Amino acid sequence: MPSANPMISHIRVGHGYDLHRLEAGGTGEQALRPLILGGVRLEHDKGVRAHSDGDTLLHAVTDALLGALAEPDIGRLFPDNDPAHDGRDSADFVNAAMNRVRAAGYAVGNLDCTVILQRPRLAGARDRIRANLAGLLGVDIGSVNVKGKSGEHVGPVGEGRAVEAHVVVLLVRCEAQS
Numbered sequence: 001m002p003s004a005n006p007m008i009s010h011i012r013v014g015h016g017y018d019l020h021r022l023e024a025g026g027t028g029e030q031a032l033r034p035l036i037l038g039g040v041r042l043e044h045d046k047g048v049r050a051h052s053d054g055d056t057l058l059h060a061v062t063d064a065l066l067g068a069l070a071e072p073d074i075g076r077l078f079p080d081n082d083p084a085h086d087g088r089d090s091a092d093f094v095n096a097a098m099n100r101v102r103a104a105g106y107a108v109g110n111l112d113c114t115v116i117l118q119r120p121r122l123a124g125a126r127d128r129i130r131a132n133l134a135g136l137l138g139v140d141i142g143s144v145n146v147k148g149k150s151g152e153h154v155g156p157v158g159e160g161r162a163v164e165a166h167v168v169v170l171l172v173r174c175e176a177q178s
């Protein structure tokens with residue numbers, strides 16, 4: 001029977017998006033970090049401008065998980081002006097979101113990610129990123145997809161000035177708690 005409480009839904013979908021600037025040097029409000037995507041460091045002559053470790057993909061994953069629960073986004077839970085998050089491993093944000101997912105009685109069904117980056121190419125790191133995400137989300141690697149796309153040399157991403165990630169996640173209610 002349908003419930004008036006949306007948290008009793010058997011499935012919930014979440015979407016996450018993130019973007020960070022890529023810069024070769026100089027100064028900014030935020031530190032310049034090595035390029036890390038999905039917990040995998042990629043060699044690049046540019047760095048990511050960010051308060052935390054700047055893992056664009058893990059930030060989008062975190063927002064997708066929180067979005068599925070209709071909870072406040074990563075920026076509100078982990079403000080980027082909080083010294084506690086300076087250089088912080090973004091896996092911490094995913095773990096915090098997963099704690100909320102489990103507390104609400106859900107598990108991850110599957111995850112589909114698109115990373116848009118002009119260079120370097122993501123292909124060589126794809127399976128390591130999938131394995132990292134599977135570990136963080138408590139699912140089989142077959143439930144995690146990661147696609148890399150270039151920016152076709154158009155716009156900030158295509159000109160190598162930014163990296164962008166889009167994520168869709170499906171949460172499934174755990175039988176034991178339904």
Ligand SMILES: [Zn+2]
Pocket residue numbers: 018019020054055056059
């Ligand atoms: Zn971010």
